[in-house]
Amino acid sequence: SQTIHQWPATLVQPVGSPLSLECTVEGTSNPNLYWYRQAAGRGLQLLFYSVGIGQISSEVPQNLSASRPQDRQFILSSKKLLLSDSGFYLCAWSVLGLFSGANVLTFGAGSRLTVL
Amino acid sequence: RKEVEQDPGPFNVPEGATVAFNCTYSNSASQSFFWYRQDCRKEPKLLMSVYSSGNEDGRFTAQLNRASQYISLLIRDSKLSDSATYLCVVRIPVGGTSYGKLTFGQGTILTVHP
Numbered sequence: 001s002q003t004i005h006q007w008p009a010t011l012v013q014p015v016g017s018p019l020s021l022e023c024t025v026e027g028t029s030n031p032n033l034y035w036y037r038q039a040a041g042r043g044l045q046l047l048f049y050s051v052g053i054g055q056i057s058s059e060v061p062q063n064l065s066a067s068r069p070q071d072r073q074f075i076l077s078s079k080k081l082l083l084s085d086s087g088f089y090l091c092a093w094s095v096l097g098l099f100s101g102a103n104v105l106t107f108g109a110g111s112r113l114t115v116l
Numbered sequence: 117r118k119e120v121e122q123d124p125g126p127f128n129v130p131e132g133a134t135v136a137f138n139c140t141y142s143n144s145a146s147q148s149f150f151w152y153r154q155d156c157r158k159e160p161k162l163l164m165s166v167y168s169s170g171n172e173d174g175r176f177t178a179q180l181n182r183a184s185q186y187i188s189l190l191i192r193d194s195k196l197s198d199s200a201t202y203l204c205v206v207r208i209p210v211g212g213t214s215y216g217k218l219t220f221g222q223g224t225i226l227t228v229h230p
Contacts, residue, residue, distance in 0.1 A: 042222050043203070043219075043221050043222040044220040046217070046218075088157075090160075103148075103207075103218065104150070104162055104165075105162070106162075107160055107161070108159060109158070109159050110158070110159050112157070
């Protein structure tokens, strides 16, 4: 069966510090991978998605970047965090593509980031 | 107007009650529809898809009203374990294409009490 791992689960970072969140998927090949952010009281916002190694699409301009160095690995990064980067970051994967009518997402457990 | 809008609640209901949530969407060309459930400080998980003719899964019934552009989730015989945030998810077309992207509502909080 497929599993998705995401870490760290919780982190507190000072403004201006770097960030690296990692996500890996097991039990499947060539998954579609996503990074979402959920701010308090708001819906999930799609940040990045990837259909393959090295292929990253950014949904909103921001202080963050994503990379996919391996088929089942997705990394979210920042060189200098802002206060507004605080939130709950969720990695997700799907078999079908972002635009597929039958696309169903499976989420990782999330990483809760507090920027102070 | 938000693309997908939900009443944030909270809805506080006793065990055994029936509760219904609505979710409205702004784009009449929207395609697939889903309900996800998110427990406190956890990740969202798919609860059920919403089909045009309506569908039921145990105590849960989902319906789609395209004319009025809303979907609904009905929970019968509420259990304490139903307490969670329920997220409405709509596939909204991108530009003039036939493709759509999943867009999440902000969620409706449900608390079921003894």
